[in-house]
Amino acid sequence: MYKVKFSNEMEIRMGSPYNVADIHIAGVFVPQLDDYEFQDKYALSSDDTICLLIQWSIQQNEPGFIVWKLSETDQELSKSDRFEGCCDNIGFKNGKVEVFFSKNGKANVEKIEL
Structure with a gap:
């Protein structure tokens, strides 16, 4: 069973409502995460037994993110393609991952499989 905690939360950019944070995960299957920056959101x-994380992916000063899925059952890590924008929320619905994000000031929702 996964347990997730964040520390050292701070704005990804000055004045931004979105944060970057150090992540601390306990569980049976936890890959090395030190080389990545994560948002302070998870599901x-x-x-x-499944943990979803949001990795920041800034390219050419444009915000983006990648959804990570850690599975204790399969002992596997999978990642989504890069989303443009900023993640507002993430969760599970009917066996799929539901991602809520903002891009260019507009709210978006996508269901993905990982």
Whole structure:
């Protein structure tokens, strides 16, 4: 079962409502995460065996993010393609990952499989 905590949260850019934070994960399967920057948002499956994380992916000063899926059951890590914009929320719905994000001032929702 995964347990997630954040520390050292700070704005990704001055005045931004979005944060970057150090992430601390406990669980059976935890890959090395030190080389990545994560947003202070995550989601756990109802049985806490799948963890979703949001990695920041800034390219040419444009915000973006990648969704990570850690699975204790499969002992696998999978990642989405890069989304342009900033993640507002993430969760599970009907067996799929639901990603809520803002891009160019507009709200978006996408369902993805990882």
